[in-house]
């Protein structure tokens with residue numbers, strides 16, 4: 001069977017151990033998480049939203065979704081992929097070191113990708129870029145050739161398209 | 169943070185502050201707990217102090233924390249209530265892990281209280297510190313580290329709610345010593361606690377029931393495949409199962425976990441299915457056209473080779489746990505809900521629709537089933553007099569002796585467990601206590617302790633193997649202390665019989681480390697603990713030995729010496745389809761098992 005990539009959104013109680021439960025469920029079964037973001041989204045109710053990307057066969061992915069739902073602190077689970085292509089965004093900070101032509105070139109490319117300079121010195125820039133993860137991949141690939149020395153990515157935040165709310 | 173925030177305003181404070189340990193006892197009492205299985209240690213001394221000061225809750229002192237959990241499981245399975253365990257930090261908690269995993273695999277409701285080092289020392293490698301919530305996260309349904317005494321009552325009640333509802337399971341509450349000693353005036357009653365994130369669907373959706381009835385009512389070769397969910401749902405679910413089978417005339421098979429849910433004496437009962445199930449049950453599963461799985465989970469012991477599992481049937485899967493659906497077998501009609509509620513809905517829909525199975529097709533199907541039955545797959549030959557006892561015969565005679573009695577039977581793990589499943593006839597749920605999912609040797613004796621504590625006047629028997637019984641033999645001391653008249657019936661074949669059987673069938677008869685040398689004298693062993701020991705070696709003495717065991721007013725160990733090389737049949741070797749059963753030793757020679765099945769367990 002072919003493997004597919006999925007984006008799951010999981011609404012959980014923001015309590016100690018909840019992330020370990022979610023991650024442990026993947027690790028214990030040998031499934032891989034390619035991207036993971038977690039932050040409290042409702043301070044009054046103490047709810048966090050976990051967005052995670054994983055891949056597997058459709059059967060395995062359906063099973064993963066059910067297992068997530070089985071965890072006690074989980075309120076709801078949505079497979080955002082099943083609502084059509086979800087809006088997926090990521091932010092990255094990229095440090096590039098170099099001189100002369102490399103510097104000029106990195107600035108030019110950053111401009112094309114609408115990356116912002118958030119820190120600069122005589123021998124470095126730090127760019128901030130946000131967009132679809134695949135676009136960030138492309139930007140990173142170019143920067144790598146222009147002296148990228150460090151990178152930090154946030155992981156994917158995602159939400160389903162249209163008026164419907166996937167995560168109830 | 170999460171639950172019961174709304175009613176905070178209504179919450180009354182206690183007039184006098186109480187320590188955490190006392191709050192825990194209060195919660196247990198409010199939950200109706202009458203017994204705790206436990207073992208003390210430094211990190212739970214405040215709790216033991218509170219136990220000392222009260223009389224409502226009994227404490228049963230086991231001899232190993234694993235046994236505490238199994239005893240709580242035996243209590244829970246035989247009563248339908250939540251079993252409660254109390255152990256200390258570090259080694260107490262790690263010793264409990266096998267029991268917790270066992271309860272998780274078999275969906276048994278248990279609340280396990282573990283002591284923990286004081287919260288300000290957590291993470292410092294303090295004496296007897298273990299990361300209990302970390303260790304038990306994958307082997308509990310849920311767990312808590314309560315680090316504030318104000319939250320204690322809420323977490324306690326929530327733990328019971330989680331353990332008991334939905335698919336039941338073990339819940340661990342880790343209790344730092346300082347929290348047990350800290351004082352609070354906050355006490356939430358169980359009605360004030362409701363976890364928002366834990367919503368269980370018990371009522372099945374109408375569409376699911378309609379689809380199931382549409383398939384079942386037009387079936388030509390139907391079968392009901394019942395699992396432990398029917399037991400967990402409660403005795404009324406077993407009644408409903410019987411009613412549905414009666415009104416439809418469908419044949420019923422059961423998993424190891426479900427034995428007793430449907431009466432063994434019922435004419436529609438085909439026996440247990442699966443690896444050591446009956447010929448008729450497995451062939452009926454293979455050949456059926458509509459399968460109603462109620463509260464079972466298509467375990468690998470049941471399905472055999474997956475792509476040849478009941479290839480031509482419409483499969484209806486009723487389960488309270490949505491994550492069980494399509495886990496291993498793809499089903500056509502999933503129905504999420506409580507087994508009893510689903511059966512009630514099926515009964516109502518069958519009635520109101522005025523359904524009846526096609527009589528001609530039924531006649532043919534039953535004729536086919538009777539033909540399979542006539543193979544008499546559990547037949548064996550026992551010589552009388554001085555002849556050695558065959559293990560099947562020993563169980564069959566035990567069955568005859570306890571027939572009609574108020575009896576609870578637990579087992580260890582191995583061949584004896586499978587023979588017990590095959591030859592004991594259970595007419596009611598909650599009477600059969602065995603470790604199915606985890607297959608834990610050492611389960612049976614403590615489970616019998618738990619059942620006997622719950623049912624002091626009933627006959628409680630552990631059907632054991634001589635290897636398994638040594639894994640928790642120390643519980644004979646518990647048995648003596650509480651004067652529990654538990655009976656241990658050992659089928660002593662001097663081998664780890666099930667291991668020996670697999671080595672014979674799958675590993676060229678190379679019996680690596682499966683023979684137990686230097687076994688103890690079980691009669692003297694029983695006597696050393698203060699119980700009665702009986703040895704029986706010949707067929708002619710068997711019935712008397714069993715009668716003496718039952719009649720004795722106290723604990724008994726029977727060392728029933730049986731034929732050593734007996735194999736447990738029928739057997740579907742791992743990875744084989746249902747029609748590929750080995751029925752007996754001649755059959756075994758005719759069907760050597762080749763390569764691929766050896767990878768499986």
Ligand SMILES: Cc1ncc(C[n+]2csc(CCOP(=O)(O)OP(=O)(O)O)c2C)c(N)n1
Nearest residue numbers: 582583584609633634635636663664665666
């Ligand atoms: C704790 C544990 N360790 C190992 C096993 C593997 N195992 C399954 S059956 C068995 C042999 C059991 O021997 P015995 O209790 O004498 O029962 P018999 O099969 O001879 O009836 C073993 C070692 C197990 N199930 N549980």
Ligand SMILES: [Mg+2]
Nearest residue numbers: 633634663665
């Ligand atoms: Mg043995």
